[in-house]
């Protein structure tokens with residue numbers, strides 16, 4: 001009978017997948033001689049580990065792979081999405097009270113953006129759904145610094161030239177005009193750095209307020225700012241589901 005393919009991971013990834021810490025932290029443990037594989041001291045983070053067979057220890061204690069967790073956080077403005085900030089600003093990790101495993105963010109939100117942030121230790125799922133080919137829709141509520149014309153909204157819809165290439169078509173809805181500002185809802189399937197802010201800047205406007213109100217099937221409903229909840233099994237299945245090619249039902 002054919003043997004199953006071994007599931008290989010680098011040692012730093014293996015430790016971070018186990019929910020013990022970030023890959024950066026894992027590399028420092030490995031470098032400082034705290035990690036053994038099958039009883040042998042390994043000090044190179046790129047060492048390959050067979051998930052099914054190899055026995056890994058940290059400070060002599062066996063490392064077990066963590067249970068998968070999927071958390072949806074309502075990120076407040078003023079929190080960064082990296083694990084540690086050299087400037088000491090608050091991080092989203094300080095809001096995950098009661099979560100013992102290390103969860104990575106699925107995409108990022110800027111310091112000044114609030115709204116939905118998905119976090120998980122399922123790195124395969126995170127990689128899959130952040131790939132633009134997965135076409136996971138993210139909807140943002142935007143307060144623009146100016147009033148925007150219908151032509152400008154069409155430009156956002158059709159794709160806008162940014163320094164890293166044109167944006168893919170977006171769904172754009174004018175919510176209302178109030179005083180000197182247009183409020184709009186924009187849905188994109190990419191997740192480039194500061195994408196919505198740069199799209200507005202390309203129109204000679206600016207984002208004054210940005211809230212991510214939807215990720216695929218997930219909305220802010222039921223969450224207050226700073227709060228998190230687990231995804232339901234049905235939501236996990238929906239998020240992972242590959243989008244159907246256009247024109248099929």
Ligand code: URA
Nearest residue numbers: 110113194195196197
């Ligand atoms: N687009 C942005 O400009 N910022 C975010 O945080 C998310 C999307």
